[in-house]
Amino acid sequence: MGRGSLVPLVFASICMLLPACGDDNPTKPTPPPAARDQKVNVLTDIETAYNDRNIQKYDARLDDNFTFYFYSGDVGGPIPPSWDRATELFACSHMFDSHYGGHPITHIQLDLTFDPATLTWVAVQPDPNQYPGETWYATAIYYQFHFEAAPDLIFENKPGTKARFTVRNAGTDDAPRWRLVEMSDFGATVVPPSVSLARSPR
Numbered sequence: 435m436g437r438g439s440l441v442p443l444v445f446a447s448i449c450m451l452l453p454a455c456g457d458d459n460p461t462k463p464t465p466p467p468a469a470r471d472q473k474v475n476v477l478t479d480i481e482t483a484y485n486d487r488n489i490q491k492y493d494a495r496l497d498d499n500f501t502f503y504f505y506s507g508d509v510g511g512p513i514p515p516s517w518d519r520a521t522e523l524f525a526c527s528h529m530f531d532s533h534y535g536g537h538p539i540t541h542i543q544l545d546l547t548f549d550p551a552t553l554t555w556v557a558v559q560p561d562p563n564q565y566p567g568e569t570w571y572a573t574a575i576y577y578q579f580h581f582e583a584a585p586d587l588i589f590e591n592k593p594g595t596k597a598r599f600t601v602r603n604a605g606t607d608d609a610p611r612w613r614l615v616e617m618s619d620f621g622a623t624v625v626p627p628s629v630s631l632a633r634s635p636r
Contacts, residue, residue, distance in 0.1 A: 484544035487530035497613035541582035572600040595621030
């Protein structure tokens with residue numbers, strides 16, 4: 435009886451020592467290298483951020499000096515020619531919040547139409563005094579959005595609308611971090627004039 439009672443204790447001791455046994459130089463799997471950030475990732479992440487209503491993901495893809503340029507046909511009244519990063523995030527954070535305001539957005543669908551394999555980027559030279567030695571890249575693609583707001587409002591852009599997305603590398607050549615630095619809308623949007631989806635921060 436006494437000898438048998440030691441079996442569980444001895445077994446437990448062996449189990450505790452097992453991780454220290456074996457090859458003195460175990461081969462550890464090498465983690466795969468991190469995928470290099472690419473310009474097209476900006477577009478896919480923006481689309482996903484809208485459809486998932488993820489303001490953190492959207493924020494992460496906007497450059498510190500981001501500017502949004504409205505379509506000239508939309509400018510007037512409460513709509514300015516452009517606005518900055520803070521205003522863009524202010525507007526989108528409320529739009530993504532399904533409980534915000536008197537007309538909360540209950541459904542968001544954004545489709546950016548592009549093929550990553552054939553997408554063309556054009557080199558853009560920014561202000562050399564502000565961005566010395568940098569080259570930005572721009573692409574113009576079609577997009578379609580469909581937003582629904584309570585109680586029965588629908589926001590849609592006209593079919594065939596394009597926008598230009600301009601990106602810059604906020605990282606290094608070896609570790610690029612592509613960010614959206616400018617977005618220019620090339621088409622009018624259909625928005626009820628009595629409803630404002632964005633307000634300037636106070």
